[in-house]
Amino acid sequence: AQKITQTQPGMFVQEKEAVTLDCTYDTSDPSYGLFWYKQPSSGEMIFLIYQGSYDQQNATEGRYSLNFQKARKSANLVISASQLGDSAMYFCAMGAYGGATNKLIFGTGTLLAVQP
Amino acid sequence: EPEVTQTPSHQVTQMGQEVILRCVPISNHLYFYWYRQILGQKVEFLVSFYNNEISEKSEIFDDQFSVERPDGSNFTLKIRSTKLEDSAMYFCASRGDPNTGELFFGEGSRLTVL
Numbered sequence: 001a002q003k004i005t006q007t008q009p010g011m012f013v014q015e016k017e018a019v020t021l022d023c024t025y026d027t028s029d030p031s032y033g034l035f036w037y038k039q040p041s042s043g044e045m046i047f048l049i050y051q052g053s054y055d056q057q058n059a060t061e062g063r064y065s066l067n068f069q070k071a072r073k074s075a076n077l078v079i080s081a082s083q084l085g086d087s088a089m090y091f092c093a094m095g096a097y098g099g100a101t102n103k104l105i106f107g108t109g110t111l112l113a114v115q116p
Numbered sequence: 117e118p119e120v121t122q123t124p125s126h127q128v129t130q131m132g133q134e135v136i137l138r139c140v141p142i143s144n145h146l147y148f149y150w151y152r153q154i155l156g157q158k159v160e161f162l163v164s165f166y167n168n169e170i171s172e173k174s175e176i177f178d179d180q181f182s183v184e185r186p187d188g189s190n191f192t193l194k195i196r197s198t199k200l201e202d203s204a205m206y207f208c209a210s211r212g213d214p215n216t217g218e219l220f221f222g223e224g225s226r227l228t229v230l
Contacts, residue, residue, distance in 0.1 A: 035219070043205055045159070045221035091159060095219070102211075103149065103172060104219055106159040 002027045004094050006107035013082045014115055020067070021077040021110045023092030032096045034075040035104060036066065039089040048090075051075060079112075087114045118142045120222035122208050128228045132197050137225045139191045139208030148191045149209040149219070150183065152176065159207065165191065198229045 003026040013019040025034065036048040051059045051066045059066040067076040075094075079086055089111050093104040121140045129135050141148050150162040163173040163183055170183065182194045191210075195202055208222040 037221075043226070044223040045207060047218045047220070050218060093159075102147070103161045103164050104151075104159075105161065108158045 002029070002032075002094055002096060002105045004092050004105055004107035006092055006110050008110045009108070010111045010113070012113050012115060013079075015084060016081055018078060018080045019082055019112065021079070021090050021092075021112065023075045023077065023107060025073050025075060025092075025094050027073075027094065027096060029096035032094055034066065034068065035093040035095070036064070036075075036077045037091045037093060037106075038086075039091060039109070041088070045091075049077065082114045084114050084116060087112060118220075120208055120210055120220050122206075122222035122225050124225055125223065126226040126228070128230065129198055131200055131229055135195045135198055135202075135227060137193045137195075137206050137208075137227070139193070139222055140189050141191055141208065141210030142212070142220055143189070145210035145212045145220070147211045148185070149211075150193045151207040151209060151221075153205045153207065153224075154201075155204070162193075162206075195227075198227075200229050203227055203229045 005024045032053045034051045038046040038048050049059050049061045049064045049066050051068045058068050063080045065078045089109045091109045092107040095102050095104045123138045148165040151159050152162050153159045161174050163177045164171045180196045184192050205224045205226050207224045209219045211219045
């Protein structure tokens with residue numbers, strides 16, 4: 001069975017500083033993908049970044065990077081130069097590949113507050 | 117940019133009533149999903165749909181739930197007899213390639229059961 005764990009229910013960061021949101025996972029599937037989504041107070045789910053289990057390099061998307069450590073089964077999200085608009089709930093998710101479904105399993109989320 | 121659209125954005129209903137939530141996935145996508153998020157909790161998988169049939173469903177997706185793709189564009193979630201605990205945000209999602217990349221979410225339909 002797959003499991004995603006986000007141990008930080010809430011985080012504070014000062015504007016313009018970097019912040020790391022933790023995510024660990026557990027799976028027996030050989031191929032899988034790791035995702036981060038942002039959910040602002042308006043409720044929509046915004047895709048941020050994706051990492052495939054066989055990708056050699058850590059994924060980056062603008063100010064977002066994914067610190068993927070396969071041996072430790074961690075996929076932490078790093079946000080550089082935080083902005084006030086980054087204040088939101090952040091969800092880590094995982095999906096196994098090779099099946100007909102490839103559903104995503106989500107963690108419980110981390111609420112990030114960016115302070116001016 | 118193509119997007120998943122959902123209607124209604126918010127629905128209030130009485131317990132025991134039937135509700136239909138509608139979704140228009142991205143046009144060339146083949147894999148469709150419904151997820152649910154109870155207020156303050158994590159996003160939970162309900163059901164996946166491929167090739168005009170359910171490919172997987174969670175234990176949440178009991179006999180009160182059904183999905184349908186009545187035409188080439190819409191993907192609906194029906195709750196036959198709503199319960200108080202069905203109150204949640206319901207997200208539709210779609211993807212083109214199941215083995216890579218992004219799952220595109222709609223903006224959600226908030227269901228309130230009174």
